[in-house]
Amino acid sequence: MLLRKRAWDMMREDFPSIREDDTLAEAIRALRTAMKESPENHTVVVLKxxxxxxxxxxxxxxxxxVQTTVLKDDALKNAEESDWDQTFARACAVCTQTALDAHLETEVAMLKPGDTLLTVLDKFLAKKRGYAVVEEGDRVIGIVYAGDLFREIARDMVQAF
Known part of the structure; x- marks a missing residue:
């Protein structure tokens, strides 16, 4: 049964996406919304x-x-307790208005809808990521998370013993 599974059997067609000219703030909003519905959904797809x-x-x-632009902000390090919250808010505002290019991952596992489960597993392990993007032609049609892949594999493995 496992050998019959394909990427389209595991992929989620409902995934958060934003445009490349959006800011980090838009990515954060999309992630928060997606994680409310599914806590595993920790990736937002950026489209041209x-x-x-x-x-x-x-x-x-x-x-x-957050670590590099907010928590290492010199103004935040030197802020008195009375104005720390305001300084933190200012640092967060600067961070979230940055362009996505500085935060973008482009070397990701890419799948085709008909890729077999073994191909999906190989790509996950090669990229050492918890997700893979499913693309057909030039369009993203879904995303597969490590949890989705594990559920497919574990279901058949449990039935085998």
Whole structure:
């Protein structure tokens, strides 16, 4: 049964996406909304103006942005307790208005809808990521998370013993 599984059997057709000219703030909003519906949904797809794939922004990219632009802000380090919240808010505003290019992952596992489960597994392991993007032609049609892949594999493995 496992060998019959394809990427389209596991992919999620409902995934968050934004345009490449959006800011990090838009990526954060899209991630928050998606994670309310599904906590595993930790990736937002970034599309070019023509709708083609540009890259992804993950929660890890957001956390890295917070670390490098907010928490290492000199004004924040030197702020007195009384104005720390205001300084933090200002640093966050600067961070979220940055362009996506600095936070974008472009070297991601790309799948075709008909890729077999073994191909999907190989691509996950090769890229060492918890997601893969499913593309048909120039259009992103879905995303597969490691949890989706695990559920497919585990279902058949449990039935085998």
């Amino acid at each position: 103006k023509n709708g083609a794939f540009r890259g992804v922004v993950t929660i890890w990219n957001v956390l890295k942005a």
